Amino acid sequence: MTVKTVRASYCRTWNLGAYESMKVGCDEETTVDPEADDEQVVAQELFEFCKGVVKDQSLPVIEARDKKSMRLATEALSGLPGNGTGK
Numbered sequence: 001m002t003v004k005t006v007r008a009s010y011c012r013t014w015n016l017g018a019y020e021s022m023k024v025g026c027d028e029e030t031t032v033d034p035e036a037d038d039e040q041v042v043a044q045e046l047f048e049f050c051k052g053v054v055k056d057q058s059l060p061v062i063e064a065r066d067k068k069s070m071r072l073a074t075e076a077l078s079g080l081p082g083n084g085t086g087k
Contacts, residue, residue, distance in 0.1 A: 026050035
């Protein structure tokens with residue numbers, strides 16, 4: 001069997017809290033040269049590429065969510081008595 005194209009996809013669903021979620025995915029296809037390329041290697045590289053895209057697209061949203069969560073928690077706790085040591 002001669003493989004002419006390879007398709008890979010990767011998807012991740014993130015729980016953002018407060019009943020919200022975000023789905024990030026990547027679906028790619030590439031042409032394989034049967035005389036020069038190993039189909040297994042091309043497929044693995046394409047899958048790794050898709051995972052990298054999902055990571056790159058997810059991190060800014062997750063970081064922003066964490067900053068927002070920290071800001072909201074700080075605001076909510078700002079009027080409470082305490083010595084600030086966390087103990």
